[in-house]
Amino acid sequence: MSDVTAERWVRRSQDQNWVTRLLDWKPFLVVMCLLPAVGILTIFLTYPLGLGIWLAFTDTTIGRSGVWVGLENFEYMMEDPIFWNAVFFSVFYTGIATIAKFGLGLWLALLLNNHLPFKSFLRAIILLPWIVPTVLTAIAFWWIYNPQFSIISWVFIELGLRTTNIDFINTAWPARWSLIGANVWRGIPFVAISLLAGLQTISPSLYEAALLDGSTGWQRFRYITFPMLLPILAIVMTFSIIFTFTDFQLVYAITRGGPVNSTQLLATLAFQRGISGGQLGEGAAIAVAMLPFLIFATLFSYFALARRKWQQGESND
Amino acid sequence: MSTTVEAPPAPSSATAPPETLSWDSRSRRMVTIWVPLACFLLILLFPFYWMTITAFKPNAELYDYNTHNPFWITSPTLDHIRLLLFNTAYPRWLMTTMIVAVCSTILSLIASTLAAYAIQRLRFKGSQYVGLGIYLAYLVPPSILFIPLATVVFQLGLFDSPIALILVYPTFLVPFCTWLLIGYFKSIPFELEECALIDGATRLQILRQITLPLAVPGLISAGIFSFTLSWNEFIYALAFIQSSENKTVPVAILTELVTGDVYQWGALMAGSLLGSLPVAVFYSFFVDYYVSSLTGAVKE
Numbered sequence: 217m218s219d220v221t222a223e224r225w226v227r228r229s230q231d232q233n234w235v236t237r238l239l240d241w242k243p244f245l246v247v248m249c250l251l252p253a254v255g256i257l258t259i260f261l262t263y264p265l266g267l268g269i270w271l272a273f274t275d276t277t278i279g280r281s282g283v284w285v286g287l288e289n290f291e292y293m294m295e296d297p298i299f300w301n302a303v304f305f306s307v308f309y310t311g312i313a314t315i316a317k318f319g320l321g322l323w324l325a326l327l328l329n330n331h332l333p334f335k336s337f338l339r340a341i342i343l344l345p346w347i348v349p350t351v352l353t354a355i356a357f358w359w360i361y362n363p364q365f366s367i368i369s370w371v372f373i374e375l376g377l378r379t380t381n382i383d384f385i386n387t388a389w390p391a392r393w394s395l396i397g398a399n400v401w402r403g404i405p406f407v408a409i410s411l412l413a414g415l416q417t418i419s420p421s422l423y424e425a426a427l428l429d430g431s432t433g434w435q436r437f438r439y440i441t442f443p444m445l446l447p448i449l450a451i452v453m454t455f456s457i458i459f460t461f462t463d464f465q466l467v468y469a470i471t472r473g474g475p476v477n478s479t480q481l482l483a484t485l486a487f488q489r490g491i492s493g494g495q496l497g498e499g500a501a502i503a504v505a506m507l508p509f510l511i512f513a514t515l516f517s518y519f520a521l522a523r524r525k526w527q528q529g530e531s532n533d
Numbered sequence: 534m535s536t537t538v539e540a541p542p543a544p545s546s547a548t549a550p551p552e553t554l555s556w557d558s559r560s561r562r563m564v565t566i567w568v569p570l571a572c573f574l575l576i577l578l579f580p581f582y583w584m585t586i587t588a589f590k591p592n593a594e595l596y597d598y599n600t601h602n603p604f605w606i607t608s609p610t611l612d613h614i615r616l617l618l619f620n621t622a623y624p625r626w627l628m629t630t631m632i633v634a635v636c637s638t639i640l641s642l643i644a645s646t647l648a649a650y651a652i653q654r655l656r657f658k659g660s661q662y663v664g665l666g667i668y669l670a671y672l673v674p675p676s677i678l679f680i681p682l683a684t685v686v687f688q689l690g691l692f693d694s695p696i697a698l699i700l701v702y703p704t705f706l707v708p709f710c711t712w713l714l715i716g717y718f719k720s721i722p723f724e725l726e727e728c729a730l731i732d733g734a735t736r737l738q739i740l741r742q743i744t745l746p747l748a749v750p751g752l753i754s755a756g757i758f759s760f761t762l763s764w765n766e767f768i769y770a771l772a773f774i775q776s777s778e779n780k781t782v783p784v785a786i787l788t789e790l791v792t793g794d795v796y797q798w799g800a801l802m803a804g805s806l807l808g809s810l811p812v813a814v815f816y817s818f819f820v821d822y823y824v825s826s827l828t829g830a831v832k833e
Contacts, residue, residue, distance in 0.1 A: 240735045242655060249651035250663065252644035253707050257670050260682065261704045265673060268681035276684075320573075327570050338574075340820045345577055347816045347823075349765040351783035352805035356580040359587065359798055367583060370598050405577065455672075462676035465767045469787055483676035483768075490680045491772050503677045514672050 269507075271500035278494040289501035299502065302480040306506075309396055309481060310461045316400045317456060318449075321407025326441075328408065329415045339409060346405040354469035357398045361385050361470065385471050388478035395479055398466050407452060414448035415441070450516070458513050462506060482506050584809075587802035588613055595799055613799035614807070621789065622778055623804065629695055630764060630781040631811070636699045638759040641706035642752065648707070649714035650740055654726065664715065671708035678704070679772045686773050693775045701773070702763045709762070710755040717751030718744065754822045757815065764812050782808040 238244055272289055276282030293299045324342070332338065345353060360367055361384035369381040385391040418441065426436050464483040467473060473480040473488060480488070482502055490499015587595065589609040594601040601607060617623045651657070652664045682701060683692075691697035721744060729739045745752075770781045777789055786804045790797065816823060 236735060239737055242657070242736075245736050246651050246655050246657045249647040249655065253648035253667065253711060254663070256640075256644055256700075256703045256707055257667065260685070260701050261670055261673060261678065264678050264681035264685055267684065268677060271681055271684070323569070324573050327566055327573070330566055332566075332570075336821070338570075340817070341574065342577060343816075343820075343823070344581065344813070347761055347812055348581075348809040349767075349783050349812065351765075351767050351787060352808050353580055353584075355786065355801055355805050356584045359802065360580065360583060362798075365596060365598070365798075367603055370603060401576070401580070404573075458672055458674060462674035464676050465783075468767075468771075486676070486680065487768070487772070491683065496680055496684065500680045503680055506677055510672065510674070510677070514669065 268500050269504055271497055272504040273501075274497045276496040276500075278491075278496060282497055285497070289498050290505075292498070293501060293505065298477050298480065299485065299505075301477060302482050302485045302502075303505075305392065305479060306461055306481045308392070309399070309463070310457060313396050313399045313403065313460050314453065314457055316396070317403040317407050318453065320400065321404045322411055324404060324408035325411035325415055328412050339412070343405045343409055345402050350402060350465045351469050353402065354398065354466050357394075357401075357466075358385075358470045361394050386475055388475060391471055391475060391479050395467055395470060398470065399460060399463065402466070403456060403460070407456065410448065410452045411445060414445045418444045454513050454516055458510055461509060461513075581809075584802050584806050587798060588806045590799060592799060613797075613803040616797070616800050617803050617807065621800075622785070623782075623807070625778055626780055626782045626785040627807070627811075629779060630783075630808075633695050633698045633702070633781060634760050634763040637702035637706060637763045638756055640699065641703040641710055641759050642756055644703060645707045645710035645714055645755065646745070646748075646752065649711045649718055650744065652711070653715045653718040654723075654744070655736070664711075667708050667711050671705065671712065675705065675766075675768050679768050682769070683772050692773060693779060695774075695779055697773045698763075698766075698770055698781070701769050702766060705766075706759045706762060710759060713755050713758070714748065714751055717748055717754075721747045750822065753819065757819045757823055760815060761812050 239248075271282075273284055273286060274282035275285045275288070328335070328338065328342075359365075363381060363383065363386055366381060366384060368384075369378070372378045372382065373380075383390050384394045422440050422444075423436060426440060431439075462483050463481060464487065467479055467481050467484050468487070471479045473484045477485075482505060486499045486502040488499075489495050489502060493499070586604070586606060589611070590606050591608060591610040591612065594603075594606065594608070648663075648667065652660045652667075686692050686697045686701070689697075691700070725743055725747075726739050729743055734742070765783070766781075767783050770784045771788075774780050774784065777785070780789065782804075786801065786808060790801055790804055
């Protein structure tokens, strides 16, 4: 009897049609599963990335495919003070905003890590600036920074600290600081919530041991919190640096690169030259100029992740 | 030895409850925790308050700080919202944004679920490198890609069409979702699938009937993230869409409502408020998924 049933079972599996068998054949299944994701990323990410580098060496404009002009776009850029100003402001913007975001974000994370009532409610509220579309909050900041009706100016004048309106976005340096302020405002929640997640993985017994050894608050932060937080800090910081350096929305919405190009970031300058001005080749060259910086940040991230033996490996965690 | 170590914490532990591991008094806690926290909340939330209050202020109060306290409204009005809904194409923009966000979310969820399953569960040779490649794709920012992508979109004949946005948004959604789902699939015990294999289930049956039902929370998180990210997207929508009626909300507010020298601040703020609401409401329903996936993705 048992022999018969076994035979039947084998035969039934042979009866499966070829589609089912093909779908159960592992190499085919792997290809089918990866095809949508890899296909989308190849057509709309890898190919444009290569195309962008190619465009940077041509004189393409909108509506006319260009010819190879070698390094001409880059030579032109090197002599362009507006480009160098954009490089300076991109680096300055990224540097100051990252330091401020991480300083304040870490502070906020440490505050939230205490035993507080309504903890999840607080976390939810704090994430709001990060959820809401950047451009829409940028418009709110634009209104807050309005030369005539700025609420900040009004408060300062009412308090008797100033007699005239504060000039936020009509001259170069105040405009730069105002943009950095808006970027920090938007970035704090993400940093704080990510670091809070890191803080919560640190075992309280470490702090108890340190307390028994008579440590000060600063020592506990310096020798326990900070080293334990470092891996997450490195990853979050890499992301933050990349997306601050290539920021576009805030600047485009609040100042459009003005006054007199003083707040152009590389991304806004590339947009101005490439899409608004129609010089696709030149815009692509400016965008490509961001690549070395991003490659550096990515390598930094890769090694930070590799040191943590990232999730792809099976046996480690 | 032991007495010298235990002596210092003793007086402070008498004043504070022991379970907070506390070495400070109530008033000190007030100054070091509650005051800075209140300042943070005030600064983080003020722009939203200001946005809301401006949206409901009549113009007479909006531009006159001397007779009306700017922090409050004496006679709230719906004029700005009425202007927005009936005199502009705002409902149309909302609709376009919603369609684009939903379609690109669905598309990226399907693609990234399959990819994450293949990478995490089918375990073929080189799966690590595919995973790493997808992770690296997340680090390529849109600011570098929008110029060449504009030419690609033009060649495909999709310029000025929302379909272009639906196809392009997955470039930043798929890497993120795949990353999130790989982490999620990893937490589902492999033994369940082995049992199903022994029972004679095919790989696709396993995915559909065992793995996916267990991964629903992960799918929800990925979906929320994708939806908010595509709702917020700006640069592609700005570069690829020309005609007014196909614009998404963030682009339309900035390019269509800002006209001439006199800005309609009330309408602008009303537009920003309404544009933020869908995401905020959506977010508030799933806030726990959102926070846990954000923190989970960072921890992985």
